[in-house]
Amino acid sequence: MQRLRIRRIEEKSLELCGGGGAQQPSPARIPITIITGFLGSGKTTLVNRILTGDHGHRVLVIENEIGAISIDHHLIDEERSAAASASSAGVVVLKNGCMCCSGETPGSELERVLDKLLEIGMAAGAILPFDYVLIETSGLADPGPLMQVLWRREMATSGFYLDGVVSIVDAAHAMRHLRPAEAEKQVAVSDLVDLSDSPGALEDVSRAVEALNATAPQLRTSHALVGAATLLHLRAYASDSALELRRAAAGGAASHSPYVSCVSLESRAPLRLDALQSWLRALAEDRSDDVYRIKGVLALRGEPRRFIVHGVHAQIHGFAGSEWRDGEPRASSLVVIGHRLEGLRLDESFAACASDGESQAALTDAGECAPCEEEEAAAEGKKRL
C-alpha cells in the first residue's frame, strides 16, 4: 500500500517535471552539483579537493550518510582545518536517513533543507554565505529521486538549479560489489564519471561504465586530483535533449539492496591501539568480501589526536588526525557497512578494544554463513559492473 502511494507521488512529481524544459543557468541562481558513487569510492575525497581548491566559490556541502552516526563531516572538518581553506561555507548533515527516500515524497527532505538555507541566508542579510552547493550522497543512494526534485517545475522559480551529477567509480573494487543496483544507477544518471586509479582493472571498468552510460565523459584520476573547473559548472541540462536523456535514466523509484546493512559503533572509553589493530585485522582477513566499508573517528588511550580509520574491503588504514579540543568529549564513532554483518559480534568485540583484558572478544561465534540466495544474484551483478 505504502509502495503504491510512493509510486503515485512519484508519478505525480514526474508529471510536474514534464513541462519543465531545459535548465537555464542564471547568475541569480545557485548551481548544485550532486557527487555520487558507491561506498568508499572517493566522494568525500573529491568534496575535500573542491573545498580546498582555489576556484573563488564559497561552497556549501550537504552530506547524507546511511547509519545512525555521521563520520564524513568530521573527515571534511579534518581536511578543512589542515588546509585552512577559505572556500568552504559550511557543511549541513542530513540525519533523517537516506535522502533519496526520506519524507513523504522521495527527496523531499532535500527540498526542505534548500528552502531553509535560503530562509536563513535571507534573514542574515542580502548576501548568502555560499554561491555553490555540493550534495554528497550516501554510497547507497539512488540519485534519481533527488534529480527529479531539482527538476520539478516549482524549482524553476527557486534560488537553485541542478548543474550536473558527477559519479566516482572505484576501479579497484567496482567489479566485485554485491548487488550493485545502486552503483549502476549512480553511473547511469551521471554527466561525468571519474574512475579512480587502479591500472589493472581500469579498461574493464571503463567498458562496463560505458555500457551503462555512453554519453558521460570519463576521467581517470587518482585521489580526485582534478581541478574544480572540470567538475563545476557543467551546465549538463542546458539543452532539451540532454535533459530528456538524463530524466529517462533518473526515473523509477529509489531501490536499495536489502542485503546491505550498517552497524554504528560507539565507545566513550578510549580504545587500546593494539586491540583495535587486531580487531581491524580480523575484519580485513576474515570478512573482507562482506565488509564493504569501515570509517571512523576514534579516541585512543594516551593519544591526544583523533585516530581516523578508513577501510574498503581488505584495504584498511588508520592515521592520526587533529588534536581533540579542550573540553571536547573524547568518544569513538565507527560505522561498518556490508553484507551478512548480523553473524558478527561487532558491538561486543569493538567494546573489548577499550578493555584491559589480554584476550579479545571473538569477532564471530557463528562460523561461516552458509552460501545464501543473494550471493547467486551477486554473481550475476558482478558480471555487470
Ligand SMILES: Nc1nc2c(ncn2[C@@H]2O[C@H](COP(=O)(O)OP(=O)(O)OP(=O)(O)O)[C@@H](O)[C@H]2O)c(=O)[nH]1
Ligand atoms: N587508491 C586510492 N584510494 C582512494 C582514492 N580516492 C579515495 N581513496 C581512499 O579511499 C577511501 C575512501 O574514500 P572516501 O573519499 O571517504 O570515499 P567515500 O565515497 O566518501 O566513502 P563513503 O563514505 O563510504 O561513501 C579513503 O581511504 C581514501 O583515502 C583513489 O583515487 N585511489
